[in-house]
Amino acid sequence: xxxxxxxxxxxxxxxxxxxxxxxxxxxxxxxxxxxxxxxxxxxxxxxxxxxxxxxxxxxxxxxxxxxxxxxxxxxxxxxxxxxxxxxxxxxxxxxxxxxxxxxxxxxxxxxxxxxxxxxxxxxxxxxxxxxxxxxxxxxxxxxxxxxxxxxxxxxxxxxxxxxxxxxxxxxxxxxxxxxxxxxxxxxxxxxxxxxxxxxxxxxxxxxxxxxxxxxxxxxxxxxxxxxxxxxxxxxxxxxxxxxxxxxxxxxxxxxxxxxxxxxxxxxxxxxxxxxxxxxxxxxxxxxxxxxxxxxxxxxxxxxxxxxxxxxxxx
Amino acid sequence: xxxxxxxxxxxxxxxxxxxxxxxxxxxxxxxxxxxxxxxxxxxxxxxxxxxxxxxxxxxxxxxxxxxxxxxxxxxxxxxxxxxxxxxxxxxxxxxxxxxxxxxxxxxxxxxxxxxxxxxxxxxxxxxxxxxxxxxxxxxxxxxxxxxxxxxxxxxxxxxxxxxxxxxxxxxxxxxxxxxxxxxxxxxxxxxxxxxxxxxxxxxxxxxxxxxxxxxxxxxxxxxxxxxxxxxxxxxxxxxxxxxxxxxxxxxxxxxxxxxxxxxxxxxxxxxxxxxxxxxxxxxxxxxxxxxxxxxxxxxxxxxxxxxxxxxxxxxxxxxxxxxxx
Ligand SMILES: Nc1ncnc2c1ncn2[C@@H]1O[C@H](COP(=O)(O)OP(=O)(O)OP(=O)(O)O)[C@@H](O)[C@H]1O
Ligand SMILES: [Mg+2]
Numbered sequence: 001x002x003x004x005x006x007x008x009x010x011x012x013x014x015x016x017x018x019x020x021x022x023x024x025x026x027x028x029x030x031x032x033x034x035x036x037x038x039x040x041x042x043x044x045x046x047x048x049x050x051x052x053x054x055x056x057x058x059x060x061x062x063x064x065x066x067x068x069x070x071x072x073x074x075x076x077x078x079x080x081x082x083x084x085x086x087x088x089x090x091x092x093x094x095x096x097x098x099x100x101x102x103x104x105x106x107x108x109x110x111x112x113x114x115x116x117x118x119x120x121x122x123x124x125x126x127x128x129x130x131x132x133x134x135x136x137x138x139x140x141x142x143x144x145x146x147x148x149x150x151x152x153x154x155x156x157x158x159x160x161x162x163x164x165x166x167x168x169x170x171x172x173x174x175x176x177x178x179x180x181x182x183x184x185x186x187x188x189x190x191x192x193x194x195x196x197x198x199x200x201x202x203x204x205x206x207x208x209x210x211x212x213x214x215x216x217x218x219x220x221x222x223x224x225x226x227x228x229x230x231x232x233x234x235x236x237x238x239x240x241x242x243x244x245x246x247x248x249x250x251x252x253x254x255x256x257x258x259x260x261x262x263x264x265x266x267x268x269x270x271x272x273x274x275x276x277x278x279x280x281x282x283x284x285x286x287x288x289x290x291x292x293x294x295x296x297x298x299x300x301x302x303x304x305x306x307x308x309x310x311x312x313x314x
Numbered sequence: 315x316x317x318x319x320x321x322x323x324x325x326x327x328x329x330x331x332x333x334x335x336x337x338x339x340x341x342x343x344x345x346x347x348x349x350x351x352x353x354x355x356x357x358x359x360x361x362x363x364x365x366x367x368x369x370x371x372x373x374x375x376x377x378x379x380x381x382x383x384x385x386x387x388x389x390x391x392x393x394x395x396x397x398x399x400x401x402x403x404x405x406x407x408x409x410x411x412x413x414x415x416x417x418x419x420x421x422x423x424x425x426x427x428x429x430x431x432x433x434x435x436x437x438x439x440x441x442x443x444x445x446x447x448x449x450x451x452x453x454x455x456x457x458x459x460x461x462x463x464x465x466x467x468x469x470x471x472x473x474x475x476x477x478x479x480x481x482x483x484x485x486x487x488x489x490x491x492x493x494x495x496x497x498x499x500x501x502x503x504x505x506x507x508x509x510x511x512x513x514x515x516x517x518x519x520x521x522x523x524x525x526x527x528x529x530x531x532x533x534x535x536x537x538x539x540x541x542x543x544x545x546x547x548x549x550x551x552x553x554x555x556x557x558x559x560x561x562x563x564x565x566x567x568x569x570x571x572x573x574x575x576x577x578x579x580x581x582x583x584x585x586x587x588x589x590x591x592x593x594x595x596x597x598x599x600x601x602x603x604x605x606x607x608x609x610x611x612x613x614x615x616x617x618x619x620x621x622x623x624x625x626x627x628x629x630x631x632x633x634x635x636x637x638x639x
Contacts, residue, residue, distance in 0.1 A: 211418040217374050218412075219432040219483065220405030222398075229431070233422055308422050309467045 001305065001312055008301045012294040016287070023286045024068055027279050028061060034277035038081050055081075072287065078280035082273070087284035090269075095288055097167060097265035100177070101184050102254040106247050108189035109196055114232075114239065116193070117200020121235075122227060124205060132197065139194025144253060148187035148260045155183060165262045184257045192246040199242045203235040210234075237307050244300035248293050255289070319389065320347040321491050321523045322371070322408075327383035329363070329370045331594075337380060338595040340366050341547045344383075345620075346525075348491065353517060353524040355534035355555060357570075358544035359591060364527045365413075367544075368493050371525075372408055373400045388490070405436045409484030411494040411513075415476035419468040425452075425479055426464030429486060436487040451482040456512055474505035478512065485516060492517075493525045510537075531567075532574060535559055543567050546592055546602040553626030563623045563633040566603045601631070609634075 035051040036043065052058050056067060071078065077087035120132040156164040162183050170177040207213065208231055216230040217223075255267030262268070266285050273281035305312040329341040341363040348354045356364050370381045373392065385392045387407050392400060404410065412418035420428055429448035433439050439447065445464060453459050455478040468476060477497060484492050494513060498506040514537045517524055528534050534541055535555035543551040543558060543566065551564040562568040569587035589606035598604050600615040607614065609632040623633045 211412060211414060212420045214369075214374055215410070215412060215418045215480075215483075216420070216428075216431075217401065218372050218404045218408075218410040220402050220436050220487070221431060222401065222435070225431070225435070230420055230423070234420070237422075309424075310421070310469055 004305055004312060005302070008298055012298060015294045015297065016290045019286055019290045020072065020283065023283055024065065027277075027282060028064065032277060033057075034081065034279060037277045068283075072283070077284040077287070080273075080278055080281045082276045082278045082281070087280045090281065091266075091284055091288055093169070094264060094266045094269040094285075095292075096169070097181075097263050098251070098254045098258065098267065099292070100170070101181050101188065101257065101263070101265065102247070102250045104178075104181055104185035105189035105192065105250045105254065106243075108185060109192035109246055109250070110243050112189075113193040113196025114200050114236070116197040117239075118204055118227065118232060118235075120197065120201040121204030121208065129201075133201070136194040136197045139190050140198070142191060144187055144191060144257065145260060147190060148184070148257060151183045151187050152261075167263045180263070184254070184261045184263065187260075188250055188253045188257050192250060195246065196239060196242055200235065200239050203238050204231060207231045207235040233307065237304070240300060240303050240307065244297065247296050247300070251289070251292060251296065318349050320349050320386075321352075321388055322346070322348040322525070323384075323386040324371065325384040325386075327367065327370060327381070327385065329366050329375060330380045331366075331376060332378040333595060336595075339547060339597070340379075340594060341370065344542075344544075344549050346542055346549075346552070348523050348525060350490065350523055351517075351521045352540070353526055353538040355531075355538040355541040356525060356527045356544060357529060357531050357534060357541050357555075357558075359529060359570075361591060361594075362544045363547040364529075364544060365495050368410075368495050368525065368527060371493065372404055372410055374404075402436075405432050405487040405489065407489055407491070409487070409489040409492040411477075411480050411484045411492060411497045413496040414500050415473065415480045416468065416500070418480060419476060421468060424465050424467055425471075429464070429479075429483055432483065433486055448482075448486070451486050452479070455479070455482045455516070457482075472505075473501050474509060477501060477505075477509050481509075481512060481516065485520065485522070489522075491523045491525065493527070495527045496529070497526075499529075531555060531559055531570060543570070546597055548602050548629060549620065549627075550603065550630070551626055551628050552620075557624075557626055561624065561634075561636070563626050563628040563635065564603075564630045565607045565609050565632070565634065568634055569606075601629075603630075 033048070033052070035048045035055060035057060039048055039051060049058075056064060059067070075088065079086050080090055083090055116132050116136070120129045123129045152164055155161045162179050167180050168176040213226060213231055216226045221230070254265065255270070258265040258267040259271070266289060270282060270285045272278075273285065324344060324346045327341060327344040328339060330337040330339045332338075344367055346354060356367060358364055366375065369375050370379075371385055375381055381393070383393070387403060392403060395403070419425070426445060426448055429451065430441060430444040433444035433447055434441060437444075448464060452463050457463055457475060457478050463471075463479070471479065477500075480497070484494075497513065498509050501509060510533070513524075516522065517537075526534060526538055531541065531543075535558075538555050540552065541555040541558050542549055543564065545566045551558060551562070551567045553563075558567055559571055562571050566587070573586050587606055592598065592602065592605070600617050601607070601610070604610045604614040611632070613631045618629050618631045620627045620629045622628075624635065
């Protein structure tokens, strides 16, 4: 198990490094001068040149790259040009919003999807199964932004159960905070839960035809135990793959759904920072998102290994 | 032995399966009775309905199957039980050994978890006691004590070890009857003999009754008290296995015996039965063996009943009475 974890940690490195290098290059090679941007139209060329050398932008690209890489590795993310605050202090509050939405959506997707998938499978071809399969097809075909607008209109504007937009941090009241992320999480999670429902259903149907299920039944074990312990255990394995994809999708989805609900998350921070050419913030945010995605992959791998001894030992 | 009240009594068991939209008979009017401690063999070619019979008896036929007839276990009618009560017959009443130990054991639950689940649930044992008993059982079926097999998974075991685990599981909750569905077919030849020996020894030790499914009449003759020969879902002959071998009465049984290769005999002397087993859904109306039978005539267009011929029960209008040459 330790060797397995070590291998997985090594595999994480490229998933973090590649996006960072891309961002470094894109920012440096894109037209437009951040120093000029920061100082505004009134600045004289000498003022701009002074700021450029202060920011290290006058150095050759390879030198900049080495300095940059050193700073990333030592987690010196620099100070935001715009906020005049260390990036490392700036990120957590934005990340929290994104994580909250993504995790709530993931929980919704996995819990609802798994349960509905199992229910559909054990009622195969029954009314319940047909209904669930129909709803899942609908859920998969709804685009998220459309669903988001629909939810806003129904629950926020018409029923007034939830706020239309805005964000309350958990420190100011858990319930109020949950209410502000409920709709974005729902908008994001429904499609994934429909995907997981379908996956769980077909995986369960495969497993229920396996000889070891007949063995468990022939041993006299009650059906609830056969389903809940013997069937779900193996049926969940392929679902974890889908859930893993969902999770990375949800993380990036959270970044974009924040814009619809105007929530102060990493997505909004990133978009604003790009517009302001606030390099340190862009790099910091990308680093954080890449790290979160890598951590997610690691978690998925660990869940895999827990579910399947063949992976753990192989 | 046969005077005692039977453990298992099956009367007119029929099983139909839905195949491309219509119900097709797979097993018809099968009757048998197994006394305490007795070993009965169910013999026939692949696809003749042996496994289906076994699955109907334990109440786990494939989805959509229609089962009719009477199945009594120690005098208790099983076919009228509620699904919940029916399920509880498994493990405690009847132990089951499957043909494919690899796929019949759970891939991601350890051997110990699978064994203790049944022990805890069926015998209400606390976990610790159940684990101790599982360990005992594994030792009893000849698995090495040194290896901690309770924490092993099926993919870590060899074929022979897997089948020993299956046997341990089948006898774990003290059933009086074990159904073994071709328990050695998936194993290497040398391992086959070991597993068979183990089964025979266990049977003697516990006094188990056994329904042993096989396609090999000679193997079952070594330890079974009676044999039932099946052909295309039908019971064609029932008698002692030795009688079936030495003096087969049904032309199909005779065909089976003639097809057994013997050491020192030229291959050319083997006479396979001409023709092919009719496929499901296209069985002849009368005797199922008629199209392939050397003794068939017009009478065979109606289905013969089981009738006593010498010491066996035979379903044939023209049974053989002489010895095999
Ligand atoms: N789930 C199923 N659906 C449809 N047909 C089936 C199903 N299971 C078995 N059959 C068919 O029923 C017939 C009897 O099958 P069964 O498994 O009882 O044969 P068998 O005598 O055990 O053969 P073998 O020696 O190969 O195990 C076969 O023709 C088989 O193709
Ligand atoms: Mg079979």
